[in-house]
Every structure is written in structure tokens, then in C-alpha cells.
Amino acid sequence: MGFFDKLKAVKNMVTGGAAKVDVKIIDFCIGDFFEVEVKVLVDDVDISMENVYLTVEGWHIVNGVRIEIEEDENGYPYERPVEFTREEQTYKSKCEVAQKTDLKANKSYKWIEKILIPEGSMGCFDNGSERHYYRFCAGVDVVGNDPDSGWIIVD
Template sequence: MGLFSNLINKITGGGAKVTVIAENPKLTGIFKVNVKAIVADGDLKIEKVYLYLRSIEKTRVRNVQFPATSTQSAQQRDVNGEEEVSKTEFVVAPAQTLTGKQEYNWTADVQLPPNALPTYMGKNAWYEWEILAGLDAPGNDPDSGWIKLMLVN
């Protein structure tokens, strides 16, 4: 692999393609999470394989009236809010060097805290859970992106 390709992978996180699958995620008890990485052309030195599990509360207030100002006419629009309520990191595997063009699989046991709230999808409020798997590598970490989980009692 050339120097330029190596630099691009560090900047873009393209050193590996990472996917994550939660097996029967649940609010209470332990569930398994599978992480898969397919490494690009060159070897990839990582500090760890990690999972982030987070909950997000989202709200919408409909038809909020905004008065006119000296630069803007009166408006009516929806106002959206979002807050990350919790975020937990799980270390799935320690530092290692991943060989180029190889596939790696790891499994982790995940358990939510006892006060975790279930997924809720209402008309004006949502409570969502998301998971992300990543490789702690130089530059931009290759990761799966945030994947929504449905966690209910």
C-alpha cells in the first residue's frame, strides 16, 4: 500500500470497514454484540476495539410563535431539541495490529445500567438507544456509524 493511500485511510477512517450487530438487545440482563472489521489493503495498528452505547432524548414543540423583529417577520415553526442522556464505552479487545485484507470478529457482553429507560417513540417525544463500534486507530477511527436499537421491557 502506498504512502498516499495510507494517509487517506488515516484521514477518512478507511483503514477498515466496521459493522456491529446486537443479538436480541434487551433493557434488562445481558445481550451479545458482534463487531466485525474488514481491514483495507495495509496493516492497521489499533489501541483497542470499542463499543459506545448511548441514549438520546428528542422532543418537538409544534407551532411555536416567534414575534417579528426589526430584521425578520413573525414566524411559526416547530422547535426540536435533542440531548444525549447517557453514553457508555465498552472495550471489546485490547491493542493489536490487524493484518491487511483480513476479516476480524469480536463478541462483547453488554448490560445496561439498572435505571435505563426503554425506547419510546411518541408523537412529540422520543427516547432512543444507539450503538457504535469502532477501532481506535491513528487519525480518524474506522467505525460502524450509529445504529438504532429497540430496547423494551
């Protein structure tokens, strides 16, 4: 490995720039299996990975207004509306899509993972003040900062 290759490897370790990771959700559903496609495009330096992983999360978010009672400067009570947001994780799953291997520079890799979000899990909706969605993130487990897809939202 030449000097510039070593510099690239260090940069990739710090920034997570060793590869580009994409996620595609195919026929999302709850209560039955659906497919998630994970693609990894390796940059210009080989990488040694521990695994490729996929994280799936469900989130329920409620936005509302509550009334707080306060006193004015004369001691008289008054109502003050206060906006709030409540977030609750409703589902989480993490699976290994691919096992330890070396990925070659300038090559593309693809895996298909079958996912099951159990029947009875909360579905996706958005009614303005309340929302439920699922999000997916795939990553490549390497030394340093893992390259990942970022969160892909299904709602």
C-alpha cells in the first residue's frame, strides 16, 4: 500500500467515506415478509468489514398543546398554551445482512434481506398532530466511522 493509499484509508476511517451505501425497500408491509435491498459501492480503496447490518425502527410522534396555569405580576392565574412533542420508539430490529469479508475497491455489492415486522405492529399514518413511520438504515461495520445509508423513511 502506497503513501496516498494509506492517506485515503485514514480519511475513510475518520469520515466513513470508504463506501456509498443505498437501501431500497421493496413492497413494504406489516405482518408478512418484504424485501430490503442493500447496495454498497466501494470507493477507491479496498475495505475490510466485519459485517453489513440493517436497522429497522418504528416511531410514534405526537405533537400537541397543553395548558399551563401561571400567575401574572398581580398574582392572578392565567392559562398559557405550551406546545410539546412526544416521541416513542415502537419497534426496533437489527440484523446482519452479510458477514466478515474484504470488499474490493471500485466494486459494487448487493444483498437482499427478507424482513418481517410482526402482525399487530402499528401501521404508518400521519394525521397532522400524530404520526407513525418506519425507518431503515444499512451500514458497513468497519474500523472507524461506518459508512451508512442514512435513515430511509417509510410512511
